Amino acid sequence: MGVVWYALLFFSTIFSLRAQPEPTLEYKVKAVFLFNFTQFISWPESAFTNVDSPLVIGVLGENPFGTYLRETVAGEKIGSHPIVVEQYPELKDIKPCHILFIDPDFNHSLKEVPILTPNRGVLTVSDSPNFIKQGGMIRFYTVNSKIRLVINPEPARRAGLTISSKLLRLADIHVQ
Amino acid sequence: MAMKLNDIPIQKKLMRVILLTSGAVLLLTCASFFVYESITYRESTRSQLSTIGKIIATNSSAALAFDDAREGNEILHALLAEEHIVAAALYDVQGNLFSKYPDTLSAQEFPPAPGTDGYSFTATHLEGFQPVVQGGRRLGTLFIRQDMFAMYQRFQLYGLIALGVIAVSFLLAYFLSQELQKEISGPILSLAQTAGKVSQNFDYSVRATKVGNDEIGNLTDAFNNMLRQIEEQNRQITSFNARLEQKVRERTLELEVANQELLKKNDFVETILESSVHVIAVMDTQMRYTIVNKSFEQIYKIDRSEIVGRKYTEVFPQTVGSNIHQDIQKALQGTYVHNPNTRSAIIPGYFESHFVPLKEAGKVYSVLFILHDISNIMEANEKLKVANEELVKSNIELEQFAYVASHDLQEPLRKIQIFTDLVKSRRHEGEEASKYLEKIHASAERMTLLIRDLLSYSRLSRIEEGFVETDLNETMELVKSDFEMLIQQKGATIICPALPVVKGIPHQLGQLFANLISNALKFCQESPIIRITVEELSDSSRKLFPNLPGEEKYWVIKVADNGIGFEAQYSQKIFTIFQRLNDQKKYAGTGIGLAICRKIAENHKGTITASSIPGQGATFTIVLPVYSEVAIPKAAL
Numbered sequence: 072m073g074v075v076w077y078a079l080l081f082f083s084t085i086f087s088l089r090a091q092p093e094p095t096l097e098y099k100v101k102a103v104f105l106f107n108f109t110q111f112i113s114w115p116e117s118a119f120t121n122v123d124s125p126l127v128i129g130v131l132g133e134n135p136f137g138t139y140l141r142e143t144v145a146g147e148k149i150g151s152h153p154i155v156v157e158q159y160p161e162l163k164d165i166k167p168c169h170i171l172f173i174d175p176d177f178n179h180s181l182k183e184v185p186i187l188t189p190n191r192g193v194l195t196v197s198d199s200p201n202f203i204k205q206g207g208m209i210r211f212y213t214v215n216s217k218i219r220l221v222i223n224p225e226p227a228r229r230a231g232l233t234i235s236s237k238l239l240r241l242a243d244i245h246v247q
Numbered sequence: 248m249a250m251k252l253n254d255i256p257i258q259k260k261l262m263r264v265i266l267l268t269s270g271a272v273l274l275l276t277c278a279s280f281f282v283y284e285s286i287t288y289r290e291s292t293r294s295q296l297s298t299i300g301k302i303i304a305t306n307s308s309a310a311l312a313f314d315d316a317r318e319g320n321e322i323l324h325a326l327l328a329e330e331h332i333v334a335a336a337l338y339d340v341q342g343n344l345f346s347k348y349p350d351t352l353s354a355q356e357f358p359p360a361p362g363t364d365g366y367s368f369t370a371t372h373l374e375g376f377q378p379v380v381q382g383g384r385r386l387g388t389l390f391i392r393q394d395m396f397a398m399y400q401r402f403q404l405y406g407l408i409a410l411g412v413i414a415v416s417f418l419l420a421y422f423l424s425q426e427l428q429k430e431i432s433g434p435i436l437s438l439a440q441t442a443g444k445v446s447q448n449f450d451y452s453v454r455a456t457k458v459g460n461d462e463i464g465n466l467t468d469a470f471n472n473m474l475r476q477i478e479e480q481n482r483q484i485t486s487f488n489a490r491l492e493q494k495v496r497e498r499t500l501e502l503e504v505a506n507q508e509l510l511k512k513n514d515f516v517e518t519i520l521e522s523s524v525h526v527i528a529v530m531d532t533q534m535r536y537t538i539v540n541k542s543f544e545q546i547y548k549i550d551r552s553e554i555v556g557r558k559y560t561e562v563f564p565q566t567v568g569s570n571i572h573q574d575i576q577k578a579l580q581g582t583y584v585h586n587p588n589t590r591s592a593i594i595p596g597y598f599e600s601h602f603v604p605l606k607e608a609g610k611v612y613s614v615l616f617i618l619h620d621i622s623n624i625m626e627a628n629e630k631l632k633v634a635n636e637e638l639v640k641s642n643i644e645l646e647q648f649a650y651v652a653s654h655d656l657q658e659p660l661r662k663i664q665i666f667t668d669l670v671k672s673r674r675h676e677g678e679e680a681s682k683y684l685e686k687i688h689a690s691a692e693r694m695t696l697l698i699r700d701l702l703s704y705s706r707l708s709r710i711e712e713g714f715v716e717t718d719l720n721e722t723m724e725l726v727k728s729d730f731e732m733l734i735q736q737k738g739a740t741i742i743c744p745a746l747p748v749v750k751g752i753p754h755q756l757g758q759l760f761a762n763l764i765s766n767a768l769k770f771c772q773e774s775p776i777i778r779i780t781v782e783e784l785s786d787s788s789r790k791l792f793p794n795l796p797g798e799e800k801y802w803v804i805k806v807a808d809n810g811i812g813f814e815a816q817y818s819q820k821i822f823t824i825f826q827r828l829n830d831q832k833k834y835a836g837t838g839i840g841l842a843i844c845r846k847i848a849e850n851h852k853g854t855i856t857a858s859s860i861p862g863q864g865a866t867f868t869i870v871l872p873v874y875s876e877v878a879i880p881k882a883a884l
Contacts, residue, residue: 100314107312111384149382220313237309242316 094137101139101198101211104168108209109149111238114169115231118192119152126152129166131159131184132174164217168193173207175199181206192231203245209230221245224228258432265424266417273416277409284405288398292373293366296393299329300377302368304389308381309335311345319346326391334373334392335516340385361388371395381630393884434458449479526598526618529605532579534559537613544619546595566592571600578602578614588621596622644824648701654698655838659690666690707755707846714851716874717753719746719760719804723779726760733768739775746781747820748803750874751851759847760806762840763867767808770795770865780805784870792870800873802854807866812859821857 086093103130115128116206128140136185143156155244159165161180167186175198186193195203195208202210203223220242227234252260296590303322310318317336323346326332337345340359366375374392378385434457451474457467494533502825520527520540526547535558554562559575566572569592574584582601591598600730604611666683723743727734734741741764749756753845767777784792784801795801813821826844841857844867848855852872858863 105311110312111309112386151873217314235309237306241309241313241315 077178094135094139097213098135098137099139101115101192102136102143104218104220105140105172105196106147106210107123108145108153108196108238110172111235112194112227113233113235114192118169118231121207122151124152124169125155127155127157127166128170129157129159129168130172131162131233132177133160134158135174167191168228170194170196173197173199173202175244187230194227196228209242214238257435258428261428261432262421262424264348266420266427269420269424270413270417273413273488276414281402281405281409285402288401289368289373292398293368295364295377296332296375296391297327297371297377299332300389300391301737303335304377304379307346307385307389308379311337311339311379311386312381316346316372320348320350322346324349329393331393331397332391333394334390334402336390337378337379338390340387342388345387351572358390362392364388368395373398424488430464432625434463434638435466437471438463442470445474452482470826474750485882497605513800524620526616526620528616530575530616532612534579536562546618563593574602575601575614575616576612578604578616579611580604580610581606588625596620597625598622604647620762652701654693659694659697662690663687695838697837700843702836703758704839704843704846707843707850714750714752716748717751717756719756720746722746722757722760723751727758729761730768733765737768737771737775738773739768739771739777741779743779744781746779746804747873748874749802749851749869755847759844759869762844763869766840766867767810767865770810771813772809772811778805778807780807783873792856794854796852800875801870802873803880804869804871805866806869807864809864812861812863812865813857814861815859818857818859822855 077160078236087153109126109128121128127145130136132138141156144156147154157166157168161182162185165171165184165186169192171184171186171193173181173184174193181195181202183186187195187206195202196211197209198211199207199209200212203221204221206226207225208227211218211225212221213219220238221244222234222239222242223245224234224239255263284712287692289647303326306325310316310322323335323337326335326348335348335357335550336357337347338361338638339345344354344357346356347357361376362377366373366377372392372394377391379389397461437456437458441453441722444453444658445451454471454474455467456714457471520538523540524542525537527540528543531537535556536554539554539558543549544551549562558571560567570586570589571592574586574589577584581604582623583604584600586600586602588597589598589600590828598618599621601615603615603617604614605615620789666687670680670687673810722841723746733739766776781802781804784803789795792801822841822845824839845855847867848871853870855870856868857865858868
């Protein structure tokens with residue numbers, strides 16, 4: 072599936088014209104996946120303060136996407152909610168968001184993350200191998216140079232998120 | 248089998264009409280149903296495929312979004328349940344082939360890039376492109392292709408059903424119409440059968456059976472009515488015929504009787520026609536003979552077969568313009584013409600003629616002419632007329648004779664009386680008396696001469712002796728010898744050529760010449776020269792003798808002398824009896840001689856004239872008919 076890769080590369084170059092540190096191809100794909108999650112996952116209405124408040128994708132720790140993620144979501148909307156990307160270098164920086172990507176090198180337990188309370192509607196995504204065990208919702212992993220997903224539906228359900236069955240079909244489901 | 252639609256039986260015609268109509272309706276119905284079904288089915292097939300496409304597309308959005316070709320294949324694989332979907336494929340948003348179904352089909356079998364969204368029928372398939380959209384974003388395209396087998400199967404089924412329906416309906420229509428058409432054709436056929444029977448057997452007593460009160464029922468009634476009328480008329484005609492025949496028989500009998508009478512009448516008329524002494528003929532308007540009778544044939548000496556049907560002027564061309572011709576023309580104009588006396592232009596003879604126009608409806612169609620031959624009567628009349636003329640002439644002569652005789656005969660008698668008176672008175676003696684007696688004697692002698700000449704004249708008139716051939720030369724010789732003495736005394740010369748032979752009475756002709764010679768000698772003082780000439784009467788001189796009849800030839804014999812002659816005014820008078828131009832004392836004669844000459848010439852159907860200049864002699868011209876049986880002596884020519 073090298074074609075896809077090249078295609079994604081082409082895609083990402085369009086959106087990273089202004090990118091300073093060029094992300095790896097892997098992260099470009101992951102950035103697109105992050106955006107795609109907004110298509111297959113629905114948030115409870117309580118997650119938004121009002122109808123046109125944005126859907127926030129937060130990156131905790133080091134930003135591996137550079138400007139690529141920002142470029143990917145620029146101008147996109149979920150329903151009436153525009154998508155914005157925010158970066159939280161430290162735990163204290165965390166603000167309410169809807170998708171939280173946690174850098175694998177971030178050395179804090181998920182329990183330390185303040186906003187991850189039930190029904191707050193925050194989807195947690197990471198690359199770290201222990202992420203699901205810690206109670207993470209979606210983890211990226213790579214097989215045959217293809218990025219695959221592991222989904223832990225229980226915490227997501229608790230968070231008030233509904234994951235599309237189509238997405239679930241693609242992913243490996245972690246059963247507790 | 249090439250029967251015209253008009254000629255096939257009504258049963259078949261009805262059947263055909265019913266079957267054709269129901270067949271056409273069925274066919275149309277099935278066809279429209281078929282068309283409707285096919286259109287609907289196509290639409291439903293398309294919408295079905297579109298639904299499937301939408302489902303698959305929706306399901307495959309995640310696979311495309313998360314670049315999971317395996318998942319894509321899996322999703323497409325679900326189409327295995329739809330046996331008619333033969334191919335399907337997913338293209339990513341860039342248009343690259345992402346997944347395909349079935350796996351065994353090579354990539355070349357699919358469109359190289361997605362086409363326009365939507366579904367359409369190709370020649371063999373129904374195929375379409377369905378957008379794969381998630382949350383309003385297009386993630387790729389689904390291609391899906393379905394074979395038409397199902398549709399064809401469906402159409403086949405429809406066709407079979409339609410055929411079955413048509414066949415069954417047709418059969419049903421056939422059997423139904425076969426029964427139902429009897430309702431219509433049955434009465435017509437029975438009517439036709441009855442009509443056939445009528446026309447074949449001429450039996451007008453049969454009647455057609457009426458089935459219902461529809462038009463055929465009315466037709467049957469009308470037909471029966473017609474038959475009744477024909478029967479009635481037939482009866483009338485038969486009885487009329489019988490009466491007519493009876494009448495014809497009667498009329499024929501009457502006609503036969505009339506014919507017989509007519510024949511009898513015809514016979515009668517024919518008998519009258521044929522036995523009539525009159526010439527009877529009928530001519531048509533073109534003057535062609537149609538009927539001629541026996542007398543006609545006898546008188547004109549011509550057979551009727553030669554003239555009937557021919558034209559009058561053609562049979563007798565000499566009649567053109569004749570009186571009879573004009574009379575016929577007048578009769579043809581419608582006028583009855585009676586001509587008491589017409590000279591025939593065809594034969595010598597006379598006819599009393601009647602020309603009766605025969606008319607029919609006022610128009611002349613023929614002319615009947617009746618000719619009465621009056622030739623005999625005319626001849627008798629002619630003879631009577633001649634006899635009468637002669638009688639008148641002799642009467643005149645007699646009167647003259649009586650007058651002259653009384654005068655001339657009295658004269659010597661008176662002398663005898665005077666001298667006998669003188670002798671009786673005895674006053675004269677001797678010489679004187681004998682002188683008187685001599686005178687008495689001379690008077691008596693003269694009287695004797697007169698009486699002798701008179702007798703001879705009167706005898707001439709009555710002479711009817713037969714004519715004989717007389718040679719005038721011989722006659723002349725006798726006359727010359729009679730006058731031999733006198734000729735010698737007078738020293739006369741007679742110049743006489745050869746004379747012809749004529750038919751006549753020799754002694755009369757002798758007397759004629761003797762009188763003329765005697766006259767010439769008498770009225771000549773000295774040496775008389777008597778010149779006789781003879782010639783044939785020329786046409787130019789014929790007019791000098793107006794009394795001569797017709798075309799006969801005549802001799803002209805002239806006796807000329809050189810005597811005293813006479814005044815021209817007396818040239819006729821000298822032939823009158825007792826007419827003397829000169830003194831009796833100087834020239835002795837009774838005045839009868841020339842009268843005798845004329846009589847003889849006339850007796851011989853000739854004439855005599857005289858011409859003279861006083862003192863230069865006289866010429867007597869005798870004209871006598873040529874006796875044609877004798878050759879004319881050459882000298883005479």
